[in-house]
Amino acid sequence: MTHAHSRELSGFVRRLQEPRTPHISPKRLSQLLGVEMANLARLTGVHPNTLRNPSSEQLQGRMRDMVTAISAATEHTGAVDKAIHWYRNGIIAEYGHRTAEELVADGRVEAVLAFLRDLENGARG
Numbered sequence: 001m002t003h004a005h006s007r008e009l010s011g012f013v014r015r016l017q018e019p020r021t022p023h024i025s026p027k028r029l030s031q032l033l034g035v036e037m038a039n040l041a042r043l044t045g046v047h048p049n050t051l052r053n054p055s056s057e058q059l060q061g062r063m064r065d066m067v068t069a070i071s072a073a074t075e076h077t078g079a080v081d082k083a084i085h086w087y088r089n090g091i092i093a094e095y096g097h098r099t100a101e102e103l104v105a106d107g108r109v110e111a112v113l114a115f116l117r118d119l120e121n122g123a124r125g
Helices: 003-015 026-033 037-044 050-053 057-077 080-089 100-105 108-123
Strands: none
Touching: 003 026, 003 050, 003 057, 026 037, 026 057, 026 080, 037 057, 037 100, 050 057, 057 080, 057 100, 057 108, 080 100, 100 108
């Protein structure tokens, strides 16, 4: 990863934090992904009211999975906006023609990371 990509990724993660806390902000993540808060609740598997409690362990865990997948995709695509587009829209044939977003929503972040590793290894091998 180049220094510029590293800086962009670091800025991406910082932009997602709740002010003065270590927590990912549901509002900021929904804005960055371009989804309504109700859709973010569905994608994270929590009740919409839980989004008002950013310190919820379940919510933070699911949002961390989303950020992890997008971060890994950023290393592959070279830009956060491209990674987000791929995460939301790119079809992964090997996993039932589903998007990374759908897989992560189902708790399958490791499948997404494995797919990205395979792409990276294939590109090099």
